Amino acid sequence: MGVGILGAGPVTQAIHLPSLARLGDILTVRHIMDVDPAVAESVAARVGATHSTSIDALLGDPDVEIVAICSPHQFHAEQVIAACRAGKKAVLCEKPFAMNAEEAALISAVSAETGVPIIVGAMHTFDPGWLAASENWDDLPETAHTIRSSIVLPPNARFEDFATEIITRPAGGAPDYTDAEVIKGALRGGVMGLAIHDLPLIRRFTPDFKDVEVLEARHVRPFGYVISLRTPTRTIELRAAMNNTWKPEWSFEAFSDDAALRIDFTPSYVQAGSAVATFTRGSRTTVHGPFEHNGYEGEWRELAALAAGKQPPAAQTLIDDLTFALDIADATVANVESQHAVAEGAHA
Amino acid sequence: MSAAVTFQQYTVHAAPEAQEAGAVALAVASLPESFGPAASVNQADVQVISGQPGWTVRAAEAVATGARGVVVVNPAAENTDSLQAAAQQSGAAVVLDQRWASNPAVPGAEDAVRSMVGRAALLDTVATAQVGTDSGELFADHLAAVVRLAGPLANLRHLRRGPHGYTTTGVLANGAPVAIQGVVSNARPAALDFRLLTDDGGVSVTLPEPLAAWPATVKVTGPQGELLLPTIYESAHRATWRRLKEHLDAGSSSSDLHRFAALTESITALS
Numbered sequence: 001m002g003v004g005i006l007g008a009g010p011v012t013q014a015i016h017l018p019s020l021a022r023l024g025d026i027l028t029v030r031h032i033m034d035v036d037p038a039v040a041e042s043v044a045a046r047v048g049a050t051h052s053t054s055i056d057a058l059l060g061d062p063d064v065e066i067v068a069i070c071s072p073h074q075f076h077a078e079q080v081i082a083a084c085r086a087g088k089k090a091v092l093c094e095k096p097f098a099m100n101a102e103e104a105a106l107i108s109a110v111s112a113e114t115g116v117p118i119i120v121g122a123m124h125t126f127d128p129g130w131l132a133a134s135e136n137w138d139d140l141p142e143t144a145h146t147i148r149s150s151i152v153l154p155p156n157a158r159f160e161d162f163a164t165e166i167i168t169r170p171a172g173g174a175p176d177y178t179d180a181e182v183i184k185g186a187l188r189g190g191v192m193g194l195a196i197h198d199l200p201l202i203r204r205f206t207p208d209f210k211d212v213e214v215l216e217a218r219h220v221r222p223f224g225y226v227i228s229l230r231t232p233t234r235t236i237e238l239r240a241a242m243n244n245t246w247k248p249e250w251s252f253e254a255f256s257d258d259a260a261l262r263i264d265f266t267p268s269y270v271q272a273g274s275a276v277a278t279f280t281r282g283s284r285t286t287v288h289g290p291f292e293h294n295g296y297e298g299e300w301r302e303l304a305a306l307a308a309g310k311q312p313p314a315a316q317t318l319i320d321d322l323t324f325a326l327d328i329a330d331a332t333v334a335n336v337e338s339q340h341a342v343a344e345g346a347h348a
Numbered sequence: 349m350s351a352a353v354t355f356q357q358y359t360v361h362a363a364p365e366a367q368e369a370g371a372v373a374l375a376v377a378s379l380p381e382s383f384g385p386a387a388s389v390n391q392a393d394v395q396v397i398s399g400q401p402g403w404t405v406r407a408a409e410a411v412a413t414g415a416r417g418v419v420v421v422n423p424a425a426e427n428t429d430s431l432q433a434a435a436q437q438s439g440a441a442v443v444l445d446q447r448w449a450s451n452p453a454v455p456g457a458e459d460a461v462r463s464m465v466g467r468a469a470l471l472d473t474v475a476t477a478q479v480g481t482d483s484g485e486l487f488a489d490h491l492a493a494v495v496r497l498a499g500p501l502a503n504l505r506h507l508r509r510g511p512h513g514y515t516t517t518g519v520l521a522n523g524a525p526v527a528i529q530g531v532v533s534n535a536r537p538a539a540l541d542f543r544l545l546t547d548d549g550g551v552s553v554t555l556p557e558p559l560a561a562w563p564a565t566v567k568v569t570g571p572q573g574e575l576l577l578p579t580i581y582e583s584a585h586r587a588t589w590r591r592l593k594e595h596l597d598a599g600s601s602s603s604d605l606h607r608f609a610a611l612t613e614s615i616t617a618l619s
Contacts, residue, residue: 146531146533219525226517235515245545247549247574257533259535260536282535
């Protein structure tokens with residue numbers, strides 16, 4: 001089945017192309033589009049694909065049956081809709097697939113109208129370790145009272161360079177941490193760009209997710225967050241630090257009175273196999289994994305199955321995942337604003 | 349021909365409620381040359397009391413009746429001023445047997461943490477304990493260990509407290525965020541997890557319950573790799589008794605009460 005990719009930045013180069021290279025028996029990259037013609041040509045040449053700088057060219061390419069949208073966030077919604085209208089067999093959109101609930105609803109409607117299935121690149125939901133956990137967690141999603149997501153990551157470049165040879169990286173900046181707007185932007189980016197990987201997992205354990213509130217949100221330098229959330233029945237703690245360490249740690253945990261699940265994910269970019277899911281129930285511990293592929297490869301396997309006619313996931317799931325993330329991002333920024341107002345008041 | 353090593357043995361009496369909580373019989377049996385049972389409370393060199401509220405009064409009474417050493421098991425937050433004065437006057441050593449802060453790995457971990465805390469980016473710590481544990485007691489045990497490892501914390505504030513645990517916020521001296529979480533669940537053995545992150549590494553510490561001689565793990569991570577500090581297969585209880593023995597032999601006083609006073613102040617301010 002032929003694949004076309006919109007956007008040829010580091011994620012395409014270091015994640016999707018290596019994942020697709022492992023799936024040559026079912027998927028072939030046919031077309032790479034990027035607004036930078038040199039990047040499009042170079043990346044396409046790696047896989048013997050056609051290249052272009054135009055979305056229309058890619059969507060009009062009859063060899064492209066599955067479309068992956070890896071462009072900047074603000075273009076996701078219109079490109080997903082265009083891919084559906086172009087009559088493709090399946091669409092993968094990198095997270096977040098929309099920037100607000102209205103866009104999400106529109107995408108859902110177009111998907112239903114055209115019959116083109118869409119999945120969002122929340123790779124952990126496709127990780128065999130997570131899937132194995134879901135088959136063995138009994139009533140834990142209903143009984144859990146405490147949930148944690150903890151992420152410590154080296155700079156992306158460390159793992160990109162283990163995965164491929166990158167051309168063109170976005171330029172880094174030197175943020176002014178004394179500027180409240182910078183902090184708010186960093187925290188919103190942290191929720192929508194990093195926490196969002198695990199928010200669908202957290203939501204699975206949070207039946208009252210629509211009532212989430214932020215108790216406190218803080219920035220971790222140079223990039224990260226400490227966010228404490230609460231719903232009427234759940235305590236949710238989010239931690240993240242992206243720094244210059246070599247040691248990645250990425251875990252999801254859920255606790256009830258009698259059982260706990262911990263999932264240790266492998267870092268993004270590298271083909272380091274799946275997460276490992278560990279259940280503890282008092283003195284009894286059961287471990288699932290590791291399996292030999294990660295969630296990114298899982299996404300592509302799922303896309304191939306959808307394109308071949310498998311029943312797609314409920315659109316409401318994608319909308320709920322997105323609105324959950326947006327609610328947390330908005331409440332995080334509001335919390336920081338109120339902290340700032342209190343601090344300003346104290347100085348006045 | 350070798351000369352026998354001689355030890356001074358100190359006699360011990362434990363209050364019934366302290367006996368089990370402090371696993372006193374086991375700890376004393378593991379230091380048989382140093383400690384032995386007393387015929388009666390009045391003849392004991394060392395008295396062991398429970399740390400339930402009012403413990404400072406009971407400890408001061410033990411000192412007044414001639415105890416040379418006092419072990420307090422799981423002390424609750426309480427003003428220690430008068431006890432400190434009484435201990436100083438009599439020359440008695442008062443040591444605190446704390447769930448996690450007394451673990452023998454703590455001094456080594458403290459050195460590692462203190463060498464990095466000035467450039468910390470985040471301190472994230474989680475204590476887990478069995479269902480039925482009082483959240484306030486868990487928090488006191490938790491904070492005692494965290495402050496021992498990292499030093500004083502500023503702006504401490506509970507974000508939430510309840511039967512399933514707590515979340516408490518604070519900052520380190522350099523302004524880095526501190527997140528202190530308690531989780532009440534039977535799913536895992538009770539333990540304390542402490543992670544200090546810097547820009548290029550950090551220190552992670554896992555302290556077990558003193559029910560057995562499970563070793564703590566202390567890992568120091570830096571650009572060159574990760575170092576696991578030597579594992580110590582000794583419970584917090586036994587380590588407390590070894591410290592007491594050293595104070596009794598040397599005639600020195602313990603700094604436990606002084607340190608505990610600062611902890612009590614923090615907890616009182618939070619409440």
